[in-house]
Amino acid sequence: MKNRAALSLALLASAACSLSAPAFAARPLTADERMALRCGAAFAVVATGQARGDAAMKQYPPMAQRGREYFVRLAAQLMDDAGMDEAGVRAAARAEAQVLARQRGVEGMMPFCLKMLDAQPGFAPR
Numbered sequence: 001m002k003n004r005a006a007l008s009l010a011l012l013a014s015a016a017c018s019l020s021a022p023a024f025a026a027r028p029l030t031a032d033e034r035m036a037l038r039c040g041a042a043f044a045v046v047a048t049g050q051a052r053g054d055a056a057m058k059q060y061p062p063m064a065q066r067g068r069e070y071f072v073r074l075a076a077q078l079m080d081d082a083g084m085d086e087a088g089v090r091a092a093a094r095a096e097a098q099v100l101a102r103q104r105g106v107e108g109m110m111p112f113c114l115k116m117l118d119a120q121p122g123f124a125p126r
Helices: 001-018 031-051 053-059 064-081 086-102 106-119
Strands: none
Touching: 031 053, 031 064, 031 086, 031 106, 064 086
8 A cells, every 4th residue: 555655656756757847837938038929020011012012012121130039039039038938029010910900000110129139249230
């Protein structure tokens, strides 16, 4: 009986260790983090428009590479600083994209976002 209990505890402990630990709860994003995500969404809209040949999006600098790199760095920062996982970052980015769509769209955001992007190390205009 004692061996059975020990074996059961050992199996339970082994099973518990093999389960992935739940991610700790992410903290709410700051206003600056939400704005950074909104800029990431604006960069994605512009890059997509540029790839499709949208004349309105051609007025902006090429965003495919810079926008993607910006979002990768931002996602990593949010994972580290805010405790988000990849799914959380994607969901937050979608939410900010929806806000962007309800507002003035990329036209209202891009001047601010480009200044912010250009001011970051490694993102100087090319």
